[in-house]
Amino acid sequence: MTEASGIALEPVDGSASHFTWRRFGGLWRTAGILIPFLIFFITLAIANGQFLTRQNLVVNILYLQTPVLIIAAAGTLVLIAGGLDLSVAATFVLAEDIAAQLALHTNPVVAIVVAIACGALVGLVNGMVVAYLRINALIATLAMAFVVSGIAEVATNNTFYSLFDKPSLGKFATTNFLGAQSAIWITLVVVVLLGMALWRTTFGRYVFAAGGNAEAARLAGVRVSRVRIATFVLSGAAAALAGVISLAQTLTTTPYSNESSLAFTVLAGIVVGGTSIMGGDGSVTRTVIGVLFIALIQNGFDLLQFNSFLIPLVTGVILIMAVSIDVWLRQRRR
């Protein structure tokens, strides 16, 4: 319906084939990731009987991917606004440590809230360094990754916590509701909210504008710095939420050295989903598909008992293919 009233505005003067291609550019790009995803999905379903079980789909894939999905959904906004956040793994670990310590000494709600607030604070610092000191986001967040992981190490005195004696925080992620764990429902809410923010709010428009053409956005009255900072705050908070969920899932904290590749796993998911590394274009929906696509590779290797050493290689090749498509589409558009 919206399409029809769009056309009715003005006499159509372009050739039909031309504008249809452009009109469905977005849809086409979603298909670009959705179709390989579905092909892969169906192939696995046929190849292995265990694939379509509830245990495999809901627990092995969805439940375990919840932290990555949350970080990647927020990271999509950062990327579209023209930024990049490499500090998410450090923030994730910091949030785990903070939440674990607080859960041992106070109540779990306080632990969750404070940990997420700390993540948001890390994001705020990231955003301000990028926006006001005008330091390249890659370098700024890389530096922050060192700083934040350093803080986490000093604060915990390099020990790891387990909550097996006070497991109530675990309910945050593991409570069963309508056949799925609460972690999955929380993730769904976060992903839908971020997706809606991007799609239907003024903030979302500003995010696209800030990343698409910062100078044009500024001259159109968009406060580009604020918008970028907001995306980093969201990213920091999301990384912390992911940390809390991970802690609730396992009831133990993890050392940074085990999680340091998390930022790249997240980035790979976003980019495979077709969000542009150059900013100005992307979608949360496609990021979700991208993250799950990479998770399917891992899952497929496990189920089919292929050599798991090959997973990084396959993931890398798919990443290059995804970016090539992005480059190709950009050239087409000019």
Add this chain to the structure above:
Amino acid sequence: MTDPSDEVVPRPSAANGDVEVVGVSKRFGGVPALSNVTLTIRRGEVHALVGENGAGKSTLGKIISGVYSPDGGEVRVGGESVTFRSPRDAMDRGIVTIAQELAIVPYLNVMENVFLGAEPKKLGFVRRRVMRQRYEELSDRVGFHLPATQMAGTLTTADQQKLEIMRALSRDASTIIMDEPSAALSMHEVYALHGVIRSLAASGTTVILISHFLSEVLDLAGTVSILRDGRLVRNAIAAEETESSLIESMLGRSLGQAFPDKRLSATDAPVILEVDDLVAPGVRGASLSVRAGEIVGIAGLVGSGRSEFAHALYGATRVTGGRISVGGVDVTHHRPHQSLREGIAMIPESRKDQGLLMGRPISENVSLARLGALSHFGIMSPGSERSRVADALEQVRVKMASVRTPVSSLSGGNQQKVLFARTALCEPRVLIADEPTRGVDVGSKRTIYDVLVEQAAAGLAIIVISSELEEVLGLAHRVVVMRDGHFVAELSGEEMTQHAVLEAAFGESATTAS
């Protein structure tokens, strides 16, 4: 290839350097861009290609230079049919393009840029002395001199163009295609460029000139080929044409008057914009007041502070002194979002770099500056956005298939009108239009002029900045001339002549500059 003895050997194209285009056709996605175009470009002449945007002149230039290959027909150089698979192939036959977007490496110096990729080498090391010597020889040959060791990135646009011309000639180019070479140049740089083009032609280099500026075309070209809708309308001898005869052929009809009638604003109309001794980066004490319904033109050379004045007014740069008020409200230290709220809107100089989000839909580009009014608590109201955007686009007469297509799919003229629609949506009281018709075809130009005049009639205070003197004189009720960050003259009525503006713009520096 870099051996000097190469120059003595006549290249195949040098025997008879005519470039012939025979029955060339090209389609893009089913849309014909060129249909059966045949023309001959004689060696050593300045041959202009003119036409509206989308007429196919740039496409033709790109086929001759090997960027595109034709779907039908062929290109012949010196009577010999050639197939170019890339610009590199064309370059080997002596055909070089100097595009609108210049290809220089900013952190290499002038000389290194000229010989980029063709440095005189020995054992992999660049022979700088030889390079220097060749550079000097080349400078003498082209008749202008750029400082060899200056960083290319610090050159003005005009000098960067000269650099590209030198580079082309250093590769023994026999044909140089120039696509809108003067679009980004100031007045005196344009004069200098014209001198270079004339001397190129005089020394036997063919120049294919693609230009929107018809006066420039008539000035420089020997032959003019007029294209319309991908077809060659006719070839003409420039000396026998006038601007209006060219426009008539380009449009297939006569344009009528180039500018709308000036409706003088009432002398008792309230003053809307008051600028008092404004100081900002590039602006050194400028005062101006504009009444409702008035169009004030700002003329001046590029770099005289015109765009800087506009940016300071709009709050895009920091004001360090003076005062700006709109309808009595002090807006001196406002930033763009606050300026918009107080009713100042600006259409920036470069729609691609400062104006549009090229990959986003037309509708988002129009509504961007007014999202607050099109949303509730930060959530967009698609219905009101759609209707308000449609109204704004209708007001500025944008032609398009759908508001959801990316703005990049529009012609330059329609893209510019999208920016006018954006400002219209903001309902400003002051509108600053910086180069409102740069890179816009003749038909859209008139529409933009009409829109400006309509908006003035509706009571806006309008400032038009333009490097096209005719445009400033044709539109404005009053012209102020800027030089070195100051307003040096204010002209109205009978005093508004090209001569008076130029005299003020050049000032004392006119004698030393030329």
